[in-house]
Amino acid sequence: MVKLKSNDDKEFEVEEAAVIQSEMIKNMIEDGCATSVIPLPNIDSKTLIKVIEYLNKHINMGKAAETGEEDDLKEFDEQFVNMGWEELFDVIMAANYLNIHELMELCCQSAADRLKNKSVRAVREMLKITNDLTEEEEQEIINDAPWAFEGPEIDDTVN
Amino acid sequence: MKPPINTQIKATPQNFIGQLKSLLLTEILSRLPVKSLLRFKFVLKSWSSLISSPEFTKYHLSLSANNNKDYTNHSVMWRIAQPEFNLKECPIMEETNLDYHMKNSGISCVNEGSVNGLICLVNEAKELFLWNPTLRKYKKLSDFRTKLKDDAHCTYGFGYDDIHDDYKKRGTINIADSIS
Numbered sequence: 001m002v003k004l005k006s007n008d009d010k011e012f013e014v015e016e017a018a019v020i021q022s023e024m025i026k027n028m029i030e031d032g033c034a035t036s037v038i039p040l041p042n043i044d045s046k047t048l049i050k051v052i053e054y055l056n057k058h059i060n061m062g063k064a065a066e067t068g069e070e071d072d073l074k075e076f077d078e079q080f081v082n083m084g085w086e087e088l089f090d091v092i093m094a095a096n097y098l099n100i101h102e103l104m105e106l107c108c109q110s111a112a113d114r115l116k117n118k119s120v121r122a123v124r125e126m127l128k129i130t131n132d133l134t135e136e137e138e139q140e141i142i143n144d145a146p147w148a149f150e151g152p153e154i155d156d157t158v159n
Numbered sequence: 160m161k162p163p164i165n166t167q168i169k170a171t172p173q174n175f176i177g178q179l180k181s182l183l184l185t186e187i188l189s190r191l192p193v194k195s196l197l198r199f200k201f202v203l204k205s206w207s208s209l210i211s212s213p214e215f216t217k218y219h220l221s222l223s224a225n226n227n228k229d230y231t232n233h234s235v236m237w238r239i240a241q242p243e244f245n246l247k248e249c250p251i252m253e254e255t256n257l258d259y260h261m262k263n264s265g266i267s268c269v270n271e272g273s274v275n276g277l278i279c280l281v282n283e284a285k286e287l288f289l290w291n292p293t294l295r296k297y298k299k300l301s302d303f304r305t306k307l308k309d310d311a312h313c314t315y316g317f318g319y320d321d322i323h324d325d326y327k328k329r330g331t332i333n334i335a336d337s338i339s
Contacts, residue, residue, distance in 0.1 A: 092183055104186070113191035120201045132204050141200045141207065147295065148197035 002029070003037040004052075006045040011037060018055040033117075042097050054080060054103055080091040080112035084125065119156040126158050144146035161261065185209065189219045193293045220275060272317035279317035288325070 002045060004012045020026040028034045040048065057076050072097045081088065088107055095103040115123055133141075143147060188196065188210065196219075202206040209215055272279050280288040288302040320327050 023225075038201075088193050092186075096183055099338075108183075108186045109190055111187045115187075115199070116191055120198060123199060124204050129203055131202075133201065133207070137204070137207070138201060141197075144200075145197040147292070149192050149201075150195075154198075 001040055002034055004048065005037045005039045006043055006048045007041050008045050010045040012048060013051055014016065014052055015059070021058060025098065043094045047094050050091055051098065051103070055158050069105065076084050077106055081106060117153045117155045121155050122156050122158050145156045169292065185215065189215065189222050274317060274319045274326065
């Protein structure tokens with residue numbers, strides 16, 4: 001078992017087989033630096049719980065393919081990314097810090113899929129962004145590819 | 160592969176994206192299709208400069224080429240459209256006619272090759288164009304035949320130079336034609 005500590009001082013025990021999906025922790029274990037608690041100053045307990053949930057489910061990815069549990073894992077992934085933007089970004093930052101490649105892929109793809117067909121207005125509202133372009137800059141962008149702003153798939157709703 | 164991009168994003172307490180490191184924003188945006196990216200240049204100044212940067216373009220290309228395991232980003236191209244040749248019988252394919260800008264001008268074009276989604280076109284006036292059908296943009300290439308006889312028959316090739324990270328065109332002159 002490996003002990004992880006979040007930045008709000010909560011400790012979590014995780015199986016080594018699960019935690020080595022993090023390249024960062026795997027390297028620490030290999031270098032013999034994981035004998036006591038590993039402090040994670042960038043990750044809060046709420047986010048760490050999510051990450052550990054993912055790691056535990058994804059132990060031995062190869063085995064899942066052999067035993068036909070791939071669909072189960074896919075369903076879990078779909079459910080897993082069903083969270084708000086703020087939470088999703090926290091998990092992305094944690095996955096990046098811990099260097100968990102598959103989790104990073106999953107969450108970044110989910111963020112991209114949510115944005116894909118959105119209108120500019122919807123993106124700004126969803127991500128709470130205030131426009132900082134001048135009118136000239138805006139005009140230049142529209143003139144460059146007016147077709148990118150048209151099409152039946154463009155979705156102006158915020159959700 | 161991580162692209163060397165450093166874009167500043169204004170952070171405000173409620174601004175989620177401001178809390179994301181710019182590298183992570185690159186990771187998310189590089190998974191979007193081109194049409195979305197062209198539109199999202201309009202979201203924020205820093206998004207516009209990130210999306211327009213050559214590093215981002217290269218990273219986007221490497222992701223769409225490597226992550227596209229079902230080959231939906233790949234196409235088979237016919238040089239010349241003929242009614243008797245078509246791919247419609249092939250069950251996995253969707254057939255489209257490429258809509259190039261000189262199509263309605265009466266000047267016919269022949270595509271001379273494609274690399275990384277860029278297509279090299281030559282028209283009857285022997286003018287060379289580089290065409291990006293996804294961005295719907297053309298670039299007329301300099302004419303390297305000016306020193307040649309006008310009636311010389313020329314065959315072109317088009318490729319990517321990995322060492323110099325550039326695209327090269329190549330012309331081969333058919334000597335028999337130029338002598339006659």
